Amino acid sequence: MPSDPNETVYDIRGLTKVYPMGEVQVHALRGVNLRIPESEFVVLLGPSGSGKSTLLNIMGGLDVPTAGEVRYRDLDMTRVDANRLTWFRRESVGFVFQFYNLIPSLTARENVSLVTDIATDPMTAEEALDIVGLSDRLDHFPSQLSGGQQQRVAIARAIAKRPDVLLCDEPTGALDAHTGITVLEAISNINAELGTTTAVITHNAAIGQIADRIVSMRDGVIVDETCNSTKAPVSSMSW
Numbered sequence: 001m002p003s004d005p006n007e008t009v010y011d012i013r014g015l016t017k018v019y020p021m022g023e024v025q026v027h028a029l030r031g032v033n034l035r036i037p038e039s040e041f042v043v044l045l046g047p048s049g050s051g052k053s054t055l056l057n058i059m060g061g062l063d064v065p066t067a068g069e070v071r072y073r074d075l076d077m078t079r080v081d082a083n084r085l086t087w088f089r090r091e092s093v094g095f096v097f098q099f100y101n102l103i104p105s106l107t108a109r110e111n112v113s114l115v116t117d118i119a120t121d122p123m124t125a126e127e128a129l130d131i132v133g134l135s136d137r138l139d140h141f142p143s144q145l146s147g148g149q150q151q152r153v154a155i156a157r158a159i160a161k162r163p164d165v166l167l168c169d170e171p172t173g174a175l176d177a178h179t180g181i182t183v184l185e186a187i188s189n190i191n192a193e194l195g196t197t198t199a200v201i202t203h204n205a206a207i208g209q210i211a212d213r214i215v216s217m218r219d220g221v222i223v224d225e226t227c228n229s230t231k232a233p234v235s236s237m238s239w
């Protein structure tokens with residue numbers, strides 16, 4: 001896919017999500033407007049309950065909004081049927097979550113192959129694991145890997161199908177600073193080298209230094225957007 005920064009990947013307007021909870025309604029998103037251009041690395045920052053995961057889940061086709069518009073390239077995500085949304089998730093999105101969700105009885109290579117076996121134009125499991133710096137751990141089981149290495153296997157699994165976008169929900173939430181940095185290095189390299197449009201949710205404001213843009217949320221709205229004129233290299237970031 002050509003990398004044109006003028007191309008819009010996501011165009012989100014008036015995004016609203018209300019969860020009915022018995023008698024009360026929880027307003028998770030209250031009119032979010034956000035445009036994400038090709039190959040951007042955006043960090044979504046905000047306190048617990050500010051709506052970050054709800055926004056990311058809707059962007060990934062895991063949840064649907066109550067109102068508003070979400071366009072992914074020329075796909076109107078709010079008007080497509082469930083089958084099209086499943087296709088979008090399968091073809092275009094790589095997900096990384098806080099907990100790695102690896103299969104304990106499969107090696108790193110086999111965990112990644114689960115995806116490469118069913119994807120349309122995947123890289124090999126070995127290539128994906130090489131990108132995240134785990135060429136020397138191909139035949140290790142998850143129990144033989146550190147938390148940071150397990151998360152990098154999960155990232156390799158997410159990118160092996162060459163997704164157009166990479167959506168990461170607290171990818172370093174369960175990790176200490178040192179291992180968290182190795183995981184951020186992997187995500188940052190994928191964004192830089194493959195041009196994968198990337199959104200990362202975090203509570204940690206320091207992670208904003210390595211992104212193109214920091215989008216801050218509070219109470220279901222975007223309260224601030226800051227662009228970094230230069231991205232800090234992950235190796236120099238203070239945690």
Ligand SMILES: Nc1ncnc2c1ncn2[C@@H]1O[C@H](COP(=O)(O)OP(=O)(O)OP(=O)(O)O)[C@@H](O)[C@H]1O
Nearest residue numbers: 019026027028046047048049050051052053054055
């Ligand atoms: N499935 C759901 N049913 C009901 N309420 C929900 C659901 N998912 C999220 N919420 C509520 O929506 C609001 C936003 O939640 P969300 O998980 O998007 O926030 P967040 O910023 O990602 O928080 P955290 O950093 O703790 O994950 C919260 O009040 C939450 O309780």
